Amino acid sequence: MFDRAKDLVEEKLGLLASAVGAPGSDRAAEERAARELEQRNERACREGFAHGRVVWFGVDGSGWRRDFLFYVENTHTLVAIRRGHALHPFERLDRVAYLFCVLCLNLFLAAVLARDHPPVEANGRADYVRSPDYLTWLLAASAFNLFYDRLLRVLATCACVERGGALFDVCCLCADCCKDLGKIGLYMAVIASCAVGIVGCVVASKLHSRNHFFRTFVLLKLVAWLFEFALLAVIFWRRREAQRPFWQGDAKGGAYPLGAGYPSLAYLIERRDDADAIAAEMRKRKAARDEAAQRRTARAAERRRER
Numbered sequence: 001m002f003d004r005a006k007d008l009v010e011e012k013l014g015l016l017a018s019a020v021g022a023p024g025s026d027r028a029a030e031e032r033a034a035r036e037l038e039q040r041n042e043r044a045c046r047e048g049f050a051h052g053r054v055v056w057f058g059v060d061g062s063g064w065r066r067d068f069l070f071y072v073e074n075t076h077t078l079v080a081i082r083r084g085h086a087l088h089p090f091e092r093l094d095r096v097a098y099l100f101c102v103l104c105l106n107l108f109l110a111a112v113l114a115r116d117h118p119p120v121e122a123n124g125r126a127d128y129v130r131s132p133d134y135l136t137w138l139l140a141a142s143a144f145n146l147f148y149d150r151l152l153r154v155l156a157t158c159a160c161v162e163r164g165g166a167l168f169d170v171c172c173l174c175a176d177c178c179k180d181l182g183k184i185g186l187y188m189a190v191i192a193s194c195a196v197g198i199v200g201c202v203v204a205s206k207l208h209s210r211n212h213f214f215r216t217f218v219l220l221k222l223v224a225w226l227f228e229f230a231l232l233a234v235i236f237w238r239r240r241e242a243q244r245p246f247w248q249g250d251a252k253g254g255a256y257p258l259g260a261g262y263p264s265l266a267y268l269i270e271r272r273d274d275a276d277a278i279a280a281e282m283r284k285r286k287a288a289r290d291e292a293a294q295r296r297t298a299r300a301a302e303r304r305r306e307r
Contacts, residue, residue, distance in 0.1 A: 044262035045087040045271065049074065053255035054239045055247040056268060064240065071236050076228060077102060077149055085272050090153065094183070097190050098152045104193035105148055106224070108200030109141040110217035114207055138216070142223040146231065149224070155185040 048056070054071050057063040073083035080088075081095045090098075119131035204213045246256040 038267075040258055041263035041267040042087065042271075044256075044258050045085070045268065046089065047257045048255050048263075049085065049088045051255040052239055053243070054236050055243060055260065057265065058247075067240070068233070068236050072229070072232055075232055076225075078225060085268075087271055094186060097186060098149075101152055101186075101189050101193040102145065102149050103221075104197030104200070106145055106221050107217060108196045108203070109145065110213060110220050111200040111203035111207070113137055113141055113220070114209075114213040114216045115203055118209075118212065138219060138223060141220055142227055145220065145224045146227050149228070152186060152189060155183075155189065 047053075055064075055067050056070055057066045072079055074080055074085055074088050074090075077099060080090070081092065081099060084090065084092060084095060113134075117134050117137045119134040120127050122130070204210065207213050243255060245251040246254070247260045250259065252259045
């Protein structure tokens with residue numbers, strides 16, 4: 001009798017343990033799968049940005065407009081400060097420093113251009129259209145500004161030492177060293193750009209026409225940004241065609257380390273402003289709780305109306 005009771009108790013305890021343990025093991029498996037998916041999505045994002053991936057949304061070739069807009073949002077000097085993705089290797093603070101460097105150089109070039117190559121004047125006003133020498137030097141200065149822009153971008157991102165880059169597997173210490181040197185180079189460029197900007201201010205202060213200097217400064221920057229849009233369009237098209245085997249086929253590697261299926265669109269959009277997975281998950285849960293509370297409130301109001 002006691003043996004039978006003992007067997008019955010052990011059987012019940014075993015059933016209880018399995019009932020309690022099964023959901024726990026399922027939850028652990030789900031959490032592990034979620035972490036692995038998170039890691040794969042994050043890796044696809046980081047390596048994709050570092051190595052110039054251009055097809056994110058239109059893997060079937062139909063979403064090229066959205067892909068181009070996304071590419072501009074992450075690479076254009078001005079637009080990317082506000083719209084750049086949080087997982088992009090070019091961090092937003094570095095983007096601000098880099099924009100400051102470019103503007104300081106722009107200030108210096110505008111002052112020198114206004115001093116040495118002024119436009120032709122007609123009836124007491126500058127005639128920019130009939131000033132070929134001025135326009136030629138304006139375009140040359142804009143091109144140099146854009147070249148300096150690209151150089152600073154290389155220093156800030158160090159794509160060659162990111163995962164999948166040519167120097168990533170050489171030495172982990174060397175990779176970290178290159179990243180640190182790139183950051184140091186960017187901030188040294190900030191200091192040098194301050195000096196260049198001060199020289200530009202001194203030159204501008206000695207000009208007879210300050211209005212011409214300010215117009216040149218604005219024109220120089222506008223032309224450089226327009227050049228940049230055109231350059232980005234060409235780069236986007238060339239990279240899109242070069243990456244066709246990856247986004248149209250099953251090839252993996254380079255900017256598509258896990259294939260075109262990663263990252264998921266939901267992940268890419270959710271992490272745009274915050275790379276922290278925990279913070280993003282908390283925001284998602286809060287949104288779900290708010291939505292559930294709104295549904296409960298609506299149901300309660302409907303029941304009150306029925307009464």
